[in-house]
Amino acid sequence: MLVSYNWLKDYVDLSGVSPEELADKITKAGIEVEHVHKLGEGIKDVVVGYVKSCSQHPNADKLNVCQVDLGSEEAQIVCGAPNVAAGQKVAVAKVGAVLPGNFKIKKAKLRGEVSEGMICSLEELGIDGKLVPKEYQNGIYVFGDDAVVGEDALPYLNLDDYVLELDILPNSAHCLNMIGVAYEVAAILNRSVNLPDPAVEEDQTLAEQKIKVSVEAADAAPYYGARVIENIRIEPSPRWMQNRLIAAGIRPINNIVDITNYVLLEYGQPLHAFDYDHLGSKQILVRYAQDNEQMTTLDDEERTLQSSDLVITNGKQPVALAGVMGGADSEIADETQTVLLEAAVFDALSVRRTSSRLQLRTDASQRYEKGIDRNRVVPAANRAAALMQSIAGAKVLKGIVEQGEREVAPHTIDMPWTKINDVLGTTLEADEIASLLQRLNFNANIAGEMLHVEVPPRRPDVTIPEDIVEEAGRIYGYDHVPATLPEGESTRGKLTSYQKKRRMVQRYFEGIGLYQAVTYSLTTKEKAQQLTIQAQSEDQLVELSMPMSEERSTLRMSIVPELLDVVRYHMNRQIPNLKLYEIGKVFTAKQKPLTDLPLETEHAAGALTGLENIQSWEGRQQPVDFYSVKGILEGLFEKLGVLDNVKFTPAERDLLHPGRTADISLNGSAIGYLGQLHPSVQKEKDLNDTYVFEINLQALLEENVPETTYRDLPRYPSVTRDIALVVDESVQAGDLHDIIREAGGSLLIDIKLFDVYQGEHLEEGKKSLAFSLQYLDPNKTLTDKEVNKVHENILNACQERAGAVLRN
Missing domain, CATH: 3.30.70.380 (Ferrodoxin-fold anticodon-binding domain)
Incomplete structure (x- = not known):
């Protein structure tokens, strides 16, 4: 979730709190802020200019010579943008200005004409080309009349903003919208939340005269509402809305589509706007699809549906995949005049099943899958309708045509208030605990020894007393929770023999210069069977019944394939010299169908590429080779006391070089392999010569090794x-x-x-x-x-x- 600091100010007073300080506070409260991006970082001396005149360059067909008013001065600028014209207000980088990438603007001559600056496009100002509005993709950006000539251009483009990148986990899905983040920030800072209060001026014409709504699949669509909005003017949305969408990573399209995206970001409620005149009927029917039913989605892909897919229809044909994506036939176009605005609640499991099967993940499906605030559905629809009135000059028909209950009651949790102190080790008073929860806008009160909490529907993750303990601890501050030792009888802890050996292996790898990597245990079905120590059949795969994505659908049976992704990641960032290792579990099914937990075995794996040692004035470059890796493993086996029982045997393995591969056995049993990647694999993955190994660490550490014996230093020469x-x-x-x-x-x-x-x-x-x-x-x-x-x-x-x- 990308959160605009400037936008957040609309809901919470952030005075005295810098973006970096805010990010630190949010992270300490349990929601990690991965990065704080300063938009417009490095840009200097870019102002609003007024193009007084624009004429064709005398010596170039595709260039124009512009006289530009910069407020305190005028400048002649040669510009090649096809849309530059007299009378425009534009972003101008003056002589001496600095643009992203430390690009400095100098006075120059272009085909014989002096150019004293540069009229900038959005991309030249650091905005990703994928986010630039269509009308400005091939030219310069043009300001509205409100821009003041000579002023700093960055605030007009929101390039004075900071964007906080939040890592949203399933238990923090309430922060997948600006209002949810505002509630969180207000609780952390102990300040109030200012929510939008949309006022919709409805026409006297009833919406139910234009549309009827019926829901056959009430289990998958507990609420469906539709507003009808007429007299729409399709045009670009205002600059302030475009700026906020761009900051959130969404490309502006037009005012109606932008409003639905804006409300999605603000309220966390997915909305869909249908072109009413292309709907094909005056009816909305929500039902399950028929097997092999066809529809074309907004991405122009024809989809084959199944009976488990929930669809929105016009009574006959599907016009949208519920909670996932709309249909191409009724999308908003430049000619659209009447909009049917959908605001609904769809079952998370149903949306997840459809989006996963079709590999169609959208912002809407992501939010439905994680859970939305049902009580916010109608306010979100009203917010969108009010924006359409103010921005698109629309007429909103009276009422919402709906089926299902709009709101649900808060969830109540009763618990002893002292439990919070017992778990956290704090000495908070009852009123302090109630105050902490009230900062989250929970209705909390104390009656004797009991704490009664009403949890609003926007927080579906809070369901049990332990969740209340966590919420109180987060807002109180984990750094304020005292460090205490366990009380009562206990036994002295110690490492097992296996744990000691495992730590010794880690220290050995790191001591010879390998860096530890931690990769996902979940991978693809194809990669799960690659580069295993022993041949594995497909029957031994452990597949998830409800994977989050196809890339994380199967438990791995080897570690090396995931390490190769880490190598490629670093290679793409110009880090060619790598020595990586990982110690982790691999998984195989004991039987199919899987009725018991899979067999878990601990492996150690490594991937090495590039130079063995970085070149210095007193040494020479020595690339990693087969014997480098073999030496590392021999050193490990010697340290574990098993070297005399280990044998390296030449081998041929899929995906490995046929002449530079060896199997490793311990007392005659296969425990691993090492080798170079096959040249074709290296080419496919765009890697340099890369050497890998994987060993069954569990078998190695469980091997009975005689106790170490010591002898006197030799008194006689060898x-x-x-x-x-x-x-x-x-x-x-x-x-x-x-x-x-x-x-x-x-x-x-x-x-x-x-x-x-x-x-x-x-x-x-x-x-x-x-x-x-x-x-x-x-x-x-x-x-x-x-x-x-x-x-x-x-x-x-x-x-x-x-x-x-x-x-x-």
Whole structure:
């Protein structure tokens, strides 16, 4: 929800509270303000100018030379906008002005004519092109007659405003409108709320003479009301309304459509305006659709309906999807003269089902799904009708043609008032508690030990005593709640062995330079089955019965696909060097149909791309590669004491590079994989070379590991011998390592592979693997004879079991 600070002033006195301070207070009250955007930030010296004359440039067909009055001075400006003309009031960036992007205006010559400034379009002033009104999309913006020449242009365009971006969760849906935010802010600041009081001057002609309303699906449409409004003049809405819509992220269309959007933002009540003359009848019938019934929505898409879809019809044909989107046949057009204004309440589940199935999420459906204030439906319709009277010169027919109850009674909650202190750990008096709730415009009073609260319908999220405790705590201020320790008997807490190991894994990853990521456990059905450790069938998918969106419809069976989205997000923001890890749960169904909770397994995954170390004057660039990731995992396995039981085996996996992928097993059981993304996948996702891994962390941490034993530092020197073995290309270094380890016995304490060679000095199909072997006897100094004997055993074992030959 984008909240205009200037607009909010209409409802609450914000004197003495800056936008940043207000954002902080709202966040502390439990509704996070993600960002505070200053509109017009960086803009300087843009004023209102009056175009005194406009003539064609003598040397350019598409340019005009304008003489512009800037109040205290005049300037000649060369302008290429097709709609510039004499007599206009426009936004002018003077010489020395600064526009968004730190673009500085200088005096210049264009095709031989001096230009002392720039006449600006809305996009040049930083307004998103998608929000610019249609009439100004290809040209400059023209002010009305009320703009004063020479004054700062930013206030006329609302570019002196601040926009607070609220993160609205399901329990804060009451703030999906300006009035809801006003109630919240007024409670936080302990100030009063000033609500609009629309006055509609109705004509004597009865609306019921023009339209009849009947509702067959009363369960899905408990209230439906319609107003008839005649003598409409379709034209652009006034500047103040356009400015507020743009600040809220909505593009102005025309006065009627803009009014319905404005009231949606103000009241949180979705309205729909039908062109009455194109409705096709004098009847509105609300019913369920027939299977395979067709209709074309406002986005010009033909929709195939099902019997679970609620539709608004003209008695025969659907003209709107209830609570989701109107139909194309009755949309408002430039020729519209009479409007049928719909204000209704639709069942949240019905709207959700239709919008999800059709993948058609709108501002209206979002609000219906989260719940609206039923008692605000008629006031919202009256507000829209009053605006149409004042802005579009409309005539409002008498009465609302309706079916269903307009209002519902407040919900009452009774509870001991002392419970609030018991839960919060506070010592508030009874009257203080009542006062906190009254600041939220709840009707709260104390009778003895009991607190009686009437919760208005605009707060459907408050239903139980615990909700009242939360509301009182929010308004009192969580930062004022004292920190207390639990009372009574308790046992001393400690970490389990598993938790200790898990924390050790986190510290290890972060200690070697990986950053922790936290991604969604919910993903798409397709991505859920990608890059799993073991092959998973579709029967093992865990799908949500009522997902919020298709992108979050299925519980993941691997972590890597979501990490790749994080990598792409950073790459798109010019952050190419990334080392990420995540520890989290993956989910598989135990059986289908799902009658029990899914099986949850903890995994650790990572994604690395770019340079291993940022280049400095004393080093060189070293990109991440397969062995970088393998080294990270080997270090982890060594730290957990399982390295000797882990084996890396070359593998081929979908979506991974066939020559740079390995499976990981622990005691013969698969626990993970590592590898580079397949080049085609990297190209599709627009990534550089990216290496990933995923391991079954739960299996790893639950492995029984012998207790760590310590030994004295060696008193005698060790002996190091190098050995280069020529083997077939198919022989793996790991297999040779195991043979050497077994043949070396107790004297061989360390093995390191330090060279792999293939080239002109070797036969085709052969390679050389060079190992450094370290021998040590903790009880004496080794002799050459003893070392030679073990070394010879190793050579013989490698020859017999791997066909290895000592390289000359």
